[in-house]
Amino acid sequence: xxxxxxxxxxxxxxxxxxxxxxxxxxxxxxxxxxxxxxxxxxxxxxxxxxxxxxxxxxxxxxxxxxxxxxxxxxxxxxxxxxxxxxxxxxxxxxxxxxxxxxxxxxxxxxxxxxxxxxxxxxxxxxxxxxxxxxxxxxxxxxxxxxxxxxxxxxxxxxxxxxxxxxxxxxxxxxxxxxxxxxxxxxxxxxxxxxxxxxxxxxxxxxxxxxxxxxxxxxxxxxxxxxxxxxxxxxxxxxxxx
Amino acid sequence: xxxxxxxxxxxxxxxxxxxxxxxxxxxxxxxxxxxxxxxxxxxxxxxxxxxxxxxxxxxxxxxxxxxxxxxxxxxxxxxxxxxxxxxxxxxxxxxxxxxxxxxxxxxxxxxxxxxxxxxxxxxxxxxxxxxxxxxxxxxxxxxxxxxxxxxxxxxxxxxxxxxxxxxxxxxxxxxxxxxxxxxxxxxxxxxxxxxxxxxxxxxxxxxxxxxxxxxxxxxxxxxxxxxxxxxxxxxxxxxxx
Numbered sequence: 132x133x134x135x136x137x138x139x140x141x142x143x144x145x146x147x148x149x150x151x152x153x154x155x156x157x158x159x160x161x162x163x164x165x166x167x168x169x170x171x172x173x174x175x176x177x178x179x180x181x182x183x184x185x186x187x188x189x190x191x192x193x194x195x196x197x198x199x200x201x202x203x204x205x206x207x208x209x210x211x212x213x214x215x216x217x218x219x220x221x222x223x224x225x226x227x228x229x230x231x232x233x234x235x236x237x238x239x240x241x242x243x244x245x246x247x248x249x250x251x252x253x254x255x256x257x258x259x260x261x262x263x264x265x266x267x268x269x270x271x272x273x274x275x276x277x278x279x280x281x282x283x284x285x286x287x288x289x290x291x292x293x294x295x296x297x298x299x300x301x302x303x304x305x306x307x308x309x310x311x312x313x314x315x316x317x318x319x320x321x322x323x324x325x326x327x328x329x330x331x332x333x334x335x336x337x338x339x340x341x342x343x344x345x346x347x348x349x350x351x352x353x354x355x356x357x358x359x360x361x362x363x364x365x366x367x368x369x370x371x372x
Numbered sequence: 373x374x375x376x377x378x379x380x381x382x383x384x385x386x387x388x389x390x391x392x393x394x395x396x397x398x399x400x401x402x403x404x405x406x407x408x409x410x411x412x413x414x415x416x417x418x419x420x421x422x423x424x425x426x427x428x429x430x431x432x433x434x435x436x437x438x439x440x441x442x443x444x445x446x447x448x449x450x451x452x453x454x455x456x457x458x459x460x461x462x463x464x465x466x467x468x469x470x471x472x473x474x475x476x477x478x479x480x481x482x483x484x485x486x487x488x489x490x491x492x493x494x495x496x497x498x499x500x501x502x503x504x505x506x507x508x509x510x511x512x513x514x515x516x517x518x519x520x521x522x523x524x525x526x527x528x529x530x531x532x533x534x535x536x537x538x539x540x541x542x543x544x545x546x547x548x549x550x551x552x553x554x555x556x557x558x559x560x561x562x563x564x565x566x567x568x569x570x571x572x573x574x575x576x577x578x579x580x581x582x583x584x585x586x587x588x589x590x591x592x593x594x595x596x597x598x599x600x601x602x603x604x605x606x607x608x609x610x611x612x613x
Binding site for chain 2: 143144145147148149151154156160163164167168171177178202203292293294296297298299300303305309312313315317320338
């Protein structure tokens with residue numbers, strides 16, 4: 132059994148909004164960057180998977196943020212993988228400031244995708260090879276929830292452009308989150324209230340596709356659905372606590 | 373007289389495109405983050421200026437990139453201020469990889485803006501206070517050039533949303549660059565050819581404004597103009613070498 136691994140970050144001026152606190156997508160960015168770097172350092176990163184014509188794909192993601200750190204505040208991301216079966220692996224995160232306060236937590240579920248068939252790959256053989264990297268510590272928050280279909284109150288359109296796509300030529304995860312947040316009133320986003328976000332990724336969106344972003348707002352939460360011409364791509368729920 | 377200051381970076385998975393190299397905006401992001409952190413550490417950052425109801429505004433920016441670094445490649449940004457007059461200060465950058473090769477260079481011109489009048493402030497008194505921080509080293513590339521007006525071959529529209537705006541509630545510099553690059557054929561962006569970019573920032577764009585992005589392409593360069601309903605905001609020239 133392995134131990135949690137720690138990575139250091141600090142909030143740059145590019146990561147804050149006008150409240151001078153890190154935005155939700157910038158925290159998500161650091162969390163997913165940590166996943167990428169940690170997997171790579173431990174020998175099961177995208178680079179290694181690419182050798183077998185495969186890649187990592189995020190299928191579910193949840194994060195809870197108690198408060199967003201201020202510009203120049205430094206923090207540490209702890210990450211650990213604590214579950215791994217045939218279809219998905221579970222990677223966890225906690226974000227802790229210099230005073231030792233954990234201010235955010237996240238759980239992510241990842242599949243291995245075959246780059247030719249574009250289908251999920253059975254991970255059984257990888258599990259055996261990586262069993263010694265597993266950490267015997269529970270996930271810090273409830274697993275990512277299923278999100279119900281949305282009855283849209285309003286919609287926006289967005290064409291997938293170069294700056295939206297990642298190394299897999301798919302829409303970048305954080306760009307989905309931006310498209311959703313951009314539909315909310317700016318006053319809502321300026322708040323520094325505790326928030327939980329649940330994302331369910333169903334299909335990839337590709338360069339050149341036109342997406343429809345649907346939003347349904349309630350008092351203390353909002354539902355989102357992003358769809359291409361072909362299929363629903365992402366469903367999400369954002370809850371203020 | 374002071375010495376150049378050095379900051380360490382490495383290319384995260386979130387910063388690469390499908391060629392697995394850092395995107396131009398992500399390199400620009402690290403350069404501008406370096407400017408922010410360096411100014412803050414030396415006591416003339418946005419936080420200090422805010423105490424006098426002022427802020428930094430980027431007025432001109434040029435960068436030359438010989439090659440874009442690969443995912444996980446680490447590099448060092450050297451930065452130094454070598455000129456400062458009544459209206460603008462000049463901050464320079466070089467980006468060097470672990471082998472000691474300088475693969476990118478940049479020059480930026482900054483004004484101090486009064487947050488109430490939204491006009492540039494005379495920097496004379498700041499110059500005196502900061503003279504000991506000046507570095508006696510020339511700029512690594514030609515100063516940012518003036519960019520001619522564009523005769524648009526095609527245009528796009530973009531509404532300024534939450535994820536576009538920075539701590540000043542203005543459109544983030546790197547989002548302008550993204551909007552421009554997103555108008556180019558993706559094959560052009562996949563190239564790893566030497567490139568020079570010149571940006572001239574004329575007016576701020578604010579939350580909720582609708583922008584028109586105009587592009588005029590030539591064989592080895594392209595001109596861009598971004599305008600709000602009120603005024604031309606940015607002109608730029610991108611040249612492949």
